[in-house]
Structure formats: C-alpha cells, structure tokens
Amino acid sequence: MALTEWQKNLPTRITLSRVFVVPFIVAAMWPNTLTWNIVAAVLFMLASTTDYFDGYYARKYKAVSNFGKFMDPIADKILVTSVLAMLLALGKIDAWMVIIILARDNFIGGIRSVAAADQIIIDAKPAGKWKTAMQMVAIPIVIIGNMDPYVPYLDKIGYGVLWVSVILSITSGIEYYLGYLKSRKSA
Secondary structure (H helix, E strand, C coil): CCCCHHHHHHHHHHHHHHHHCHHHHHHHHCCCCHHHHHHHHHHHHHHHHHHHHHHHHHHHCCCCCHHHHHHHHHHHHHHHHHHHHHHHHCCCCCHHHHHHHHHHHHHHHHHHHHHHHCCCCCCCCHHHHHHHHHHHHHHHHHHHCCECCCECCHHHHHHHHHHHHHHHHHHHHHHHHHHHHHHHHHC
C-alpha cells in the first residue's frame, strides 16, 4: 500500500512540533506561579514524548528522511536549552549545569559533523540515553518547583536528578568521543 503525503510527512511534523511548542512553554514559565509552572511542565512532557513518536512513525511508514535525521536532535536541543535558559533566568538551576550541558551538546555536534564527513556512524551510547531520560524527568520537576506542603522537597529532587544528567552528559560526551576515535582507527 502506497503512503499518503500525510503519512510521509508525519514524522517531520511531529519533530517540528517540538520546536513550535517551545515559545508556549517559555511563556508559561515566565509568571513562575505554581499553576503556570504545572502548565509549562505538562507542555514540556508532551513535547518530550514527541521524540519517541517521530521515530516510531518514521520507522512504521518507512518515512525516514535526511531532514528528519538532521532536525530530530536539533529539535531536542532547542526544547531543552530554551527551558534550561528560562530555569537559569528564574534562579532555579546553576549556570554550571547549563554550561556543561551546552558544551557537551556542541562538542557532540562537532564530532557528528566530522564523523559524517568521514562517513563514520557512531551509535548512541547508553550514558547519552540515560542523560536524556534524566533530563526529561528532572526538567518538569524543576519547572514546577517547590510544592510544600503537598510534595515536600520536590524541587530538590528535580535539582538532584538534573545534576545526575549533567554527570551523564560528561560521561556520554567522553564515550562518544572515544567511539569516534575507535571508529576512525578501524575505518
């Protein structure tokens, strides 16, 4: 059965939806009230789930495209870095967290570019997948913030989990670099 244009374009549309929702998340974070923070956290979680669905439908409909492969990690970075910047502006996280996460992402982006030029494919590493999972759990919790007396220490838990993701960012950056070096030697 032939794919419709809608089916062919669905994965890309899902990926781009992650980018389009960012201004709404940031706007919801701005008042920094519990209600708006919950709205922002829910929007972030919904946007985060699209990362699974774009890949799922790309494989299901055999609609994997170079544009989709290129945009998927960029959409992730736009979502995460925009929210991290707002959390930093609101004083909910440390600058070091953002610096390390952004430095790692830029470093990996550079390695990917060089690897692509050398026609080397480097598989995703477990630490990178765990880093992403920890961020997707921690960020909504940090967005919501303190919910005393309902959920005491929620903000502290989210902050701690975000630091775990920072440590995994460093680990996965090193793993990715070593994977590139290994692939380069064997090529």
